[in-house]
Amino acid sequence: MSQQPSAARARFDRSTWVGVDPSEDEQRRPPLTRPRIVRTALRLADDRGLVALTMRALASELEVSPMALYNHVRDKDELVDLMVDLMLGEVDCSASQGDWAAQLRALVCSYHQVLSAHRGLARIYSVGVRLGPHGLLIMERTLGLLLRAGFSAPDAANAFYALYTYTVGFHQMGRIATLDAPTPDSGTDDQLPRPMAKYGSALPPEQIPSVVAVGAHLDGVRRKGGFEYGLDALLTGLRVKLAGDHDGVPSRPHSSR
Amino acid sequence: MSQQPSAARARFDRSTWVGVDPSEDEQRRPPLTRPRIVRTALRLADDRGLVALTMRALASELEVSPMALYNHVRDKDELVDLMVDLMLGEVDCSASQGDWAAQLRALVCSYHQVLSAHRGLARIYSVGVRLGPHGLLIMERTLGLLLRAGFSAPDAANAFYALYTYTVGFHQMGRIATLDAPTPDSGTDDQLPRPMAKYGSALPPEQIPSVVAVGAHLDGVRRKGGFEYGLDALLTGLRVKLAGDHDGVPSRPHSSR
DNA sequence: ACCTGAACACCGTTCAAGT
DNA sequence: ACCTGAACACCGTTCAAGT
Numbered sequence: 001m002s003q004q005p006s007a008a009r010a011r012f013d014r015s016t017w018v019g020v021d022p023s024e025d026e027q028r029r030p031p032l033t034r035p036r037i038v039r040t041a042l043r044l045a046d047d048r049g050l051v052a053l054t055m056r057a058l059a060s061e062l063e064v065s066p067m068a069l070y071n072h073v074r075d076k077d078e079l080v081d082l083m084v085d086l087m088l089g090e091v092d093c094s095a096s097q098g099d100w101a102a103q104l105r106a107l108v109c110s111y112h113q114v115l116s117a118h119r120g121l122a123r124i125y126s127v128g129v130r131l132g133p134h135g136l137l138i139m140e141r142t143l144g145l146l147l148r149a150g151f152s153a154p155d156a157a158n159a160f161y162a163l164y165t166y167t168v169g170f171h172q173m174g175r176i177a178t179l180d181a182p183t184p185d186s187g188t189d190d191q192l193p194r195p196m197a198k199y200g201s202a203l204p205p206e207q208i209p210s211v212v213a214v215g216a217h218l219d220g221v222r223r224k225g226g227f228e229y230g231l232d233a234l235l236t237g238l239r240v241k242l243a244g245d246h247d248g249v250p251s252r253p254h255s256s257r
Numbered sequence: 258m259s260q261q262p263s264a265a266r267a268r269f270d271r272s273t274w275v276g277v278d279p280s281e282d283e284q285r286r287p288p289l290t291r292p293r294i295v296r297t298a299l300r301l302a303d304d305r306g307l308v309a310l311t312m313r314a315l316a317s318e319l320e321v322s323p324m325a326l327y328n329h330v331r332d333k334d335e336l337v338d339l340m341v342d343l344m345l346g347e348v349d350c351s352a353s354q355g356d357w358a359a360q361l362r363a364l365v366c367s368y369h370q371v372l373s374a375h376r377g378l379a380r381i382y383s384v385g386v387r388l389g390p391h392g393l394l395i396m397e398r399t400l401g402l403l404l405r406a407g408f409s410a411p412d413a414a415n416a417f418y419a420l421y422t423y424t425v426g427f428h429q430m431g432r433i434a435t436l437d438a439p440t441p442d443s444g445t446d447d448q449l450p451r452p453m454a455k456y457g458s459a460l461p462p463e464q465i466p467s468v469v470a471v472g473a474h475l476d477g478v479r480r481k482g483g484f485e486y487g488l489d490a491l492l493t494g495l496r497v498k499l500a501g502d503h504d505g506v507p508s509r510p511h512s513s514r
Numbered sequence: 515a516c517c518t519g520a521a522c523a524c525c526g527t528t529c530a531a532g533t
Numbered sequence: 534a535c536c537t538g539a540a541c542a543c544c545g546t547t548c549a550a551g552t
Contacts, residue, residue, distance in 0.1 A: 055527085056524090056525075066526090067536070067538085068537075070528095137460070140467050143467035153474050157475045158478055166419070166491075169423060207394075210397050214410045217415075221414050226414075226415050232498075233416075236494035236498070237491055237492070312546085324519085
């Protein structure tokens with residue numbers, strides 16, 4: 001009762017079966033390598049969330065002492081960098097069809113899908129962006145498309161950063177809610193007729209008529225084509241900017257300065 | 258030597274001077290209130306960064322036991338929510354001149370400036386967005402401008418989320434760097450002629466020609482008008498989208514679906 | 515009602531020691 | 534070279550106790 005049953009059982013199995021077939025035991029515990037650590041860490045973050053990604057938890061997942069990890073990885077920051085680069089390897093950087101904007105759209109959408117598949121990691125992505133080879137390749141491809149489209153080097157840097165910022169930011173923004181906890185009594189689904197119980201807490205409804213009017217649609221942004229909406233607006237803006245530069249016409253909405 | 262000198266000194270001062278002039282001691286230690294806790298926490302995060310914002314550090318800054326805070330604040334998450342709303346109170350929500358896009362631009366730029374003034378808090382902002390009264394007011398104003406401009410409720414939600422995502426994301430994105438630590442030997446300034454020592458580490462230069470070509474401008478994005486570049490592109494895209502809706506012409510760059 | 519000290523269940527990481 | 538256990542310097546938070 002007061003002992004840890006799983007630890008006791010593990011010890012028992014080990015001492016019982018070791019020596020009978022050592023190679024089988026070896027099979028069950030592959031050697032600790034850097035790629036295996038990073039792969040396991042990414043899976044752990046995917047399955048149990050960012051908060052569960054702990055050096056200690058990762059070590060126990062690998063059936064190894066916490067300190068064993070430090071022989072293959074400098075510290076947790078480096079581990080996260082490696083995880084991010086492993087994830088970014090899934091982004092499809094191959095050439096696609098259409099003009100520069102369409103190709104840019106395909107690339108960024110692939111990026112978006114990969115981040116969606118790894119929500120836990122996507123959260124931490126921003127804090128200190130350290131690019132590995134896969135990240136650099138995405139950057140290279142994006143900047144190449146922009147430069148070939150006709151953007152100047154400074155504008156390409158700005159456009160890249162804007163696309164990048166929007167995409168990563170989209171995944172870090174959580175569901176919008178007010179200080180009051182969301183009511184968990186809604187048994188049916190999301191499209192409830194009166195969703196303002198959530199938004200009305202911090203301010204009386206008569207002070208936020210627009211929020212009340214839009215309300216029901218706000219939660220759906222992340223599910224529906226919310227990402228593509230902003231992305232297309234951004235791409236349209238870039239297209240107008242590029243055309244304006246070639247015509248010598250400023251594209252600023254209001255050149256108040 | 259082995260004792261903590263500051264703790265010993267504090268205890269000495271307290272026991273020495275208490276009773277001589279209690280009101281003076283009272284002045285030096287104003288009562289612990291919720292607003293004072295939140296204000297001090299925001300200042301602490303601004304001055305010493307997010308990582309220094311610790312319940313224990315905050316308590317010692319307020320010259321109080323760590324547990325005293327829990328009489329005024331449920332937990333650290335709630336404290337952060339309150340700090341965010343205090344910060345958002347600095348955003349200028351007053352009406353401005355120009356059409357809807359210009360007013361939107363002024364509002365978002367004020368938002369951007371406030372986040373710039375509180376870089377530490379801006380980092381954590383995304384994780385769990387819980388809006389207080391000030392946040393709700395910004396949301397109300399933004400949605401109101403979009404609705405009055407002619408956006409439908411779903412489109413207003415999407416546009417709001419895009420602007421919001423971009424702005425907050427901009428502040429969470431750190432400086433772009435590669436896995437190798439940046440070389441701290443550059444004594445002069447940022448506009449160095451060979452900035453590729455930073456980007457060339459993870460991949461050989463011949464594989465990333467566009468990165469090499471743009472390189473020098475990438476670090477400047479955050480300083481220069483990098484934020485405004487993307488914001489204006491976004492606003493232009495929204496303007497085109499709105500005009501397209503009124504004409505019945507789809508504004509998607511490529512309606513491949 | 516408000517504050518305190520001690521303690522709990524965690525972290526990441528250093529260190530000295532094992533093989 | 535690789536792994537381990539013990540320990541250090543932290544966290545946020547609970548609890549029982551003080552006033």
